[in-house]
Amino acid sequence: xxxxxxxxxxxxxxxxxxxxxxxxxxxxxxxxxxxxxxxxxxxxxxxxxxxxxxxxxxxxxxxxxxxxxxxxxxxxxxxxxxxxxxxxxxxxxxxxxxxxxxxxxxxxxxxxxxxxxxxxxxxxxxxxxxxxxxxxxxxxxxxxxxxxxxxxxxxxxxxxxxxxxxxxxxxxxxxxxxxxxxxxxxxxxxxxxxxxxxxxxxxxxxxxxxxxxxxxxxxxxxxxxxxxxxxxxxxxxxxxxxxxxxxxxxxxxxxxxxxxxxxxxxxxxxxxxxxxxxxxxxxxxxxxxxxxxxxxxxxxxxxxxxxxxxxxxxxxxxxxxxxxxx
Numbered sequence: 001x002x003x004x005x006x007x008x009x010x011x012x013x014x015x016x017x018x019x020x021x022x023x024x025x026x027x028x029x030x031x032x033x034x035x036x037x038x039x040x041x042x043x044x045x046x047x048x049x050x051x052x053x054x055x056x057x058x059x060x061x062x063x064x065x066x067x068x069x070x071x072x073x074x075x076x077x078x079x080x081x082x083x084x085x086x087x088x089x090x091x092x093x094x095x096x097x098x099x100x101x102x103x104x105x106x107x108x109x110x111x112x113x114x115x116x117x118x119x120x121x122x123x124x125x126x127x128x129x130x131x132x133x134x135x136x137x138x139x140x141x142x143x144x145x146x147x148x149x150x151x152x153x154x155x156x157x158x159x160x161x162x163x164x165x166x167x168x169x170x171x172x173x174x175x176x177x178x179x180x181x182x183x184x185x186x187x188x189x190x191x192x193x194x195x196x197x198x199x200x201x202x203x204x205x206x207x208x209x210x211x212x213x214x215x216x217x218x219x220x221x222x223x224x225x226x227x228x229x230x231x232x233x234x235x236x237x238x239x240x241x242x243x244x245x246x247x248x249x250x251x252x253x254x255x256x257x258x259x260x261x262x263x264x265x266x267x268x269x270x271x272x273x274x275x276x277x278x279x280x281x282x283x284x285x286x287x288x289x290x291x292x293x294x295x296x297x298x299x300x301x302x303x304x305x306x307x308x309x310x311x312x313x314x315x316x317x318x319x320x321x322x323x324x325x326x
Contacts, residue, residue: 009180009212010043010066015075017061021285034284035061036072037236040311043180048206048213050227050244052220052259056284058236059216063182066214067099068092097127100173104185106165110157116143116168117153123175142171147201163194167201174205180212187222199226220263224248229317232256235292236284238311242318252320254297291323299324 016039018032035058043049051059064070066077068084077084084095103109110119120139124130130138140150146167157165166186173181183202187195203226206213217223223230230247232240232255240253251257261275279296282288291297291304303323311319312326 007045008042009045009080011076011078012042012066013040013076013078015039015062015065015077016073017058017065017070018073031285034236034287036065037287039075039236039238041231041238041241043212043214045179045212046206046210047228048215048226050223050230051214051216051233052218052223052230053233054281055218057233058284059233060184062233063101063184063214063216066180067096067101067182069101097176098178099180099182100176100178101182101184102166102169102173102186105189106162106169107157109169110165112157114156115153116155116157116160119157119168120153120172120175123172127176129176138175139171142175143168145174145205146171147197161194162190163198166190166198170198170201170205174209177209178211180214183213183215185217185219188217188219195222202226220248220259232259235282235287237292237321239293239321240319241311242315246315246318250315250318252314252318252325253293253322254299254324255293291321 015036017036018034020029021031021033022028023030039062051062053059061070065072068077072085075085079095084092087095114122117136117139120142121135124135124138139153143150143153148164148167148171152160152164157168160168170186186202187198190198199222202213205211213226215223215226224244227244229241229243231238232253234255240247240251240256247256248260251260258275258277261272265272277296282292282295288294288305290306290308291300294300294304297304301323307323309321309323309326311321314320314325
């Protein structure tokens with residue numbers, strides 16, 4: 001799916017991440033949770049790749065693997081022509097200073113015993129970027145950049161609102177001047193009135209600092225607003241990838257069609273046919289041999305039960321994993 005594309009920052013090939021399931025009296029590993037199962041894709045420099053799917057489909061695990069916060073079971077993650085899965089601890093440290101992550105819950109991701117200045121200043125000291133008065137100056141600049149007043153640097157997380165805490169988390173992520181940021185549902189825990197401000201901030205920061213985003217969300221309206229390309233994930237597999245406008249105007253996979261049918265249209269005169277998915281979601285511990293969407297798909301055939309579909313290009317840069325198109 002990557003081919004000879006230019007300006008590719010990340011190239012992921014056959015990535016797998018299995019978590020062991022301990023069972024029995026001796027807590028032996030007999031089975032594995034297939035969180036991410038044989039996934040391949042790319043991320044171009046300067047773009048926002050939206051990753052959407054149901055809770056538990058492996059989105060966050062995939063994002064953590066890209067930053068090597070958790071080590072993949074197998075596969076390759078190539079960052080500017082170097083496989084980061086094979087890097088030594090010293091080289092991995094140099095890689096991590098170029099990446100950052102903003103988590104879903106800003107309160108849980110901040111240490112309640114640390115002031116805002118300590119939280120933002122910690123990565124500056126750990127990576128040897130700034131200390132003393134220079135560190136304080138950079139903290140003030142970062143707070144202003146994310147729309148906060150500098151006097152908040154002496155506050156603690158519980159003294160801030162949810163939107164302010166998330167802005168602090170964004171400032172902390174920007175402190176090391178990364179090239180790539182994983183945004184793991186950064187507005188899911190915020191009030192609707194606050195979300196627009198955070199999304200506009202992320203857009204402005206991306207333009208100002210030439211950032212590359214992996215934006216993880218289950219909210220398709222947010223994905224549509226921020227992303228250049230969209231990748232749909234289901235039970236550890238990528239089922240569809242396309243440019244933003246193409247995916248929302250011409251969804252091909254039955255799962256993508258069902259997701260889009262649930263998005264409300266802000267026009268009372270327009271009605272959209274709701275696709276209700278029946279059947280049960282397979283367990284990621286023992287996923288089916290064929291298509292993982294088989295039990296809920298209205299177009300399923302015997303071939304879907306026996307043979308797993310691969311990603312094929314149905315249009316230019318529009319990839320779908322479905323037997324309807326083979």
